[in-house]
Amino acid sequence: MIYESLRKELRSKKYRMTAQREIVLKIFAESGEKHLGAEDVYRRLIEKRYRISKATVYRTVELLSKLGFLRRLEFGEGVYRYELATPDSETLHQHIICKTCGEIIEIDEKTVKDLVKSVEAKTGYLLNDYDIKFYGLCPRCQSRRNINMENRM
Ligand SMILES: [Zn+2]
Ligand SMILES: [Zn+2]
The missing domain is CATH 1.10.10.10 (Winged helix-like DNA-binding domain superfamily/Winged helix DNA-binding domain)
Known part of the structure; x- marks a missing residue:
């Protein structure tokens, strides 16, 4: 425990x-x-x-x-x-943050691993640590923004 x-x-x-x-x-x-x-x-x-x-x-x-x-x-x-x-530091997940509402979601391990592998392949580096963050607009904020734009028209 x-x-x-x-x-x-x-x-x-x-x-x-x-x-x-x-x-x-x-x-x-x-x-x-x-x-x-x-x-x-x-x-x-x-x-x-x-x-x-x-x-x-x-x-x-x-x-x-x-x-x-x-x-x-x-x-x-x-x-x-x-x-x-998590006990296994290799499986650390990474995050996506919504710039508007601040919601934070996690990027699944497989996506992160695929990304790391492709960076390794492209650079020849052996990556043993990384800290990846994506910033953007979550689906809810995107639709809220679309609604606002429609109202304005
Ligand atoms: Zn949001
Ligand atoms: Zn997390």
């Missing part, structure tokens, strides 16, 4: 497994929504009536990402977002 390995990892690094650390990780494990910012985590904890300070939440997500339990993501919003880290 993820909490067991967190406990072990914290102990080996001389950190204590606190209720706060466990509950923050739980928010990620149980929330269907991924890519949470520290602010989102804080809001969810408050909704669940946990007493925790915002500073503690910020510190905790940072620590959990340093220990490799969370993957820290940056989408140029001026804040970091986090998601549960």
